Amino acid sequence: MRIEDYALIGDMHTAALVGRDGSIDWLCLPRFDSAACFAALLDEPRAGRWLLAPADRGARARRRYREDTLILETTWETSGGRVRVLDFMPPRGEAPDVIRVVEGLRGRVELRTELTLRFGYGDIVPWTRHDGGQLAAVAGPDSAWLDSPVPLVAEDGTTTAGFAVSGGDRLAFVLTWQQSWLPRPARLDAFEALDDTERAWTEWMRGCAYRGQYAHAVRRSLLTLKALTYAPTGGVLAAPTTSLPELVGGTRNWDYRYSWLRDATYTLRALLTAGYEEEATAWRDWLLRAVAGHPADLQIMYTVDGTRRVPEWRADWLRGYEDSRPVRIGNAAGDQVQLDVYGEVLDCLYQGREEGLHHDDDAWELQRGLMDHLEGHWRDPDHGLWEVRGPRRHFVHSKVLAWVAADRMAGAVERQGRSGPAGRWKALREEIHREVCERGFDPDRNTFTQFYGSRGLDAALLLIPRLGFLPPSDERVTGTVEAVRRELSSDGLIMRYSPDLDDLDELAGGEGAFLACSFWLADALALQGRPDKARELFERLLDLRNDVGLLSEEYDTGHGRQVGNFPQAYSHVAIVNTASDLGSAGT
Numbered sequence: 222m223r224i225e226d227y228a229l230i231g232d233m234h235t236a237a238l239v240g241r242d243g244s245i246d247w248l249c250l251p252r253f254d255s256a257a258c259f260a261a262l263l264d265e266p267r268a269g270r271w272l273l274a275p276a277d278r279g280a281r282a283r284r285r286y287r288e289d290t291l292i293l294e295t296t297w298e299t300s301g302g303r304v305r306v307l308d309f310m311p312p313r314g315e316a317p318d319v320i321r322v323v324e325g326l327r328g329r330v331e332l333r334t335e336l337t338l339r340f341g342y343g344d345i346v347p348w349t350r351h352d353g354g355q356l357a358a359v360a361g362p363d364s365a366w367l368d369s370p371v372p373l374v375a376e377d378g379t380t381t382a383g384f385a386v387s388g389g390d391r392l393a394f395v396l397t398w399q400q401s402w403l404p405r406p407a408r409l410d411a412f413e414a415l416d417d418t419e420r421a422w423t424e425w426m427r428g429c430a431y432r433g434q435y436a437h438a439v440r441r442s443l444l445t446l447k448a449l450t451y452a453p454t455g456g457v458l459a460a461p462t463t464s465l466p467e468l469v470g471g472t473r474n475w476d477y478r479y480s481w482l483r484d485a486t487y488t489l490r491a492l493l494t495a496g497y498e499e500e501a502t503a504w505r506d507w508l509l510r511a512v513a514g515h516p517a518d519l520q521i522m523y524t525v526d527g528t529r530r531v532p533e534w535r536a537d538w539l540r541g542y543e544d545s546r547p548v549r550i551g552n553a554a555g556d557q558v559q560l561d562v563y564g565e566v567l568d569c570l571y572q573g574r575e576e577g578l579h580h581d582d583d584a585w586e587l588q589r590g591l592m593d594h595l596e597g598h599w600r601d602p603d604h605g606l607w608e609v610r611g612p613r614r615h616f617v618h619s620k621v622l623a624w625v626a627a628d629r630m631a632g633a634v635e636r637q638g639r640s641g642p643a644g645r646w647k648a649l650r651e652e653i654h655r656e657v658c659e660r661g662f663d664p665d666r667n668t669f670t671q672f673y674g675s676r677g678l679d680a681a682l683l684l685i686p687r688l689g690f691l692p693p694s695d696e697r698v699t700g701t702v703e704a705v706r707r708e709l710s711s712d713g714l715i716m717r718y719s720p721d722l723d724d725l726d727e728l729a730g731g732e733g734a735f736l737a738c739s740f741w742l743a744d745a746l747a748l749q750g751r752p753d754k755a756r757e758l759f760e761r762l763l764d765l766r767n768d769v770g771l772l773s774e775e776y777d778t779g780h781g782r783q784v785g786n787f788p789q790a791y792s793h794v795a796i797v798n799t800a801s802d803l804g805s806a807g808t
């Protein structure tokens with residue numbers, strides 16, 4: 222299954238990927254970053270999955286989401302008739318549920334279901350038995366219960382059933398997870414749950430303020446961002462998957478089931494421009510709780526509840542997505558020094574105040590502490606926003622974000638009534654600006670560079686005008702935008718950097734074009750007053766979405782397929798922000 226052959230369902234505690242073939246191949250329970258009970262996405266069906274599809278292998282599927290919801294409708298056309306499967310997870314009640322409703326539409330269709338539960342990322346075969354009319358599967362702390370409308374047969378660790386539906390029939394399968402020491406969860410009425418789920422998503426979408434020409438894409442992106450939000454805390458995940466490779470067969474496989482501070486400013490902007498103040502406030506509050514503590518202990522990422530430890534290990538029993546090894550669980554980038562996050566956090570909180578986000582105490586002292594720390598460290602080398610796993614460097618983007626931090630802190634004093642040494646911060650801002658323009662700019666090539674003295678470029682330099690470091694029309698900015706287009710483009714899409722130059726990241730193999738960076742190019746072009754070019758690129762990027770409007774992190778232009786974790790918040794945030802910018806620029 223290609224990555225774009227998957228669709229997302231979820232309940233804002235966790236999420237599942239449903240393949241075009243009717244197989245749920247990825248599901249972590251009970252939380253996004255819990256162990257998977259379906260991990261076939263990263264291996265074979267034996268690693269856990271739930272298939273529900275016509276027995277006729279020649280059946281053709283068409284998919285869509287039901288209106289503005291996360292209810293996936295797959296309609297199968299077979300030689301005997303037509304059938305529809307609705308896949309969804311209702312809003313979390315007592316326990317997480319995955320519901321699959323089968324609706325006969327025409328004729329008679331034979332179907333087959335195969336449920337292979339494997340807890341612990343495909344590693345643990347549960348003890349399975351029939352209990353009180355349900356199938357019960359138990360291993361260690363996990364138990365799962367299946368309510369089935371048809372008789373099931375268990376053999377070789379898989380539970381199967383063959384059955385038929387005719388026009389007008391409606392059957393529902395309900396799979397529920399529970400901690401194994403608790404009593405069996407109360408049974409759910411699947412059809413009521415369907416109505417509740419539809420109502421919840423539809424009502425949420427009514428709050429959308431975007432009215433521009435890209436409404437369809439923006440609305441689906443917002444729904445996806447909402448689905449990637451952990452409801453109890455407001456933390457937004459980078460993606461619900463781990464180790465979908467940045468190039469198929471490669472080793473750049475990472476666990477994204479966490480919240481990155483860096484992604485904060487962009488996410489906040491997307492939520493606010495689309496009218497979702499409540500979500501923006503929850504995200505801002507998540508951020509404040511996560512960064513609370515000693516400024517030197519700031520991490521670049523946290524779990525969705527703000528936990529700091531995310532140790533990285535390898536699930537070596539999984540062969541990886543199309544043999545892309547290793548499968549990594551956890552993310553060692555959490556221990557890196559990435560100085561840009563100080564600027565990202567302070568910018569995010571500054572923007573929140575500008576937009577009038579209410580907070581009794583926006584932890585100004587905490588922000589001053591972060592700024593004090595940065596004042597003492599902005600000259601240090603770091604791992605940069607791309608989290609390279611090589612030596613630390615003086616990344617230009619990190620220094621620009623140090624400038625952003627000083628700029629926003631001075632602005633908070635001068636325009637937002639906060640107290641602090643604005644004069645000192647403005648002097649620091651000038652000092653950083655001077656150093657970046659001297660050491661981070663190559664006059665011979667008329668471009669900013671990836672790090673001081675580097676031969677390479679960095680797509681993050683496209684953010685310079687948006688961040689306000691220099692105006693869009695400055696020759697150094699136009700030169701950089703042109704250089705990035707020339708040197709980092711892969712069939713018109715933008716790579717983050719050239720991994721081979723300067724031995725930057727000490728990892729073998731390449732990666733696809735980074736979609737967020739490609740949107741940033743569209744933004745830079747719009748800011749430079751080149752709306753036609755911006756729009757052309759934006760629409761091309763929209764065309765890369767799959768049939769249900771989803772984008773992963775990267776795109777392999779050589780093979781014409783999505784790569785990287787999926788769906789990726791960064792890409793969907795970029796859709797919302799660029800669409801809004803194109804609209805407000807009147808382009």
Ligand SMILES: OC[C@H]1O[C@H](O[C@H]2O[C@H](CO)[C@@H](O)[C@H](O)[C@H]2O)[C@H](O)[C@@H](O)[C@@H]1O
Binds near residue numbers: 606609
């Ligand atoms: O490929 C290198 C790095 O990729 C991941 O980081 C990327 O995703 C983050 C979350 O969206 C984003 O904030 C960061 O800028 C991206 O580079 C991964 O988490 C890293 O471990 C990995 O080195």
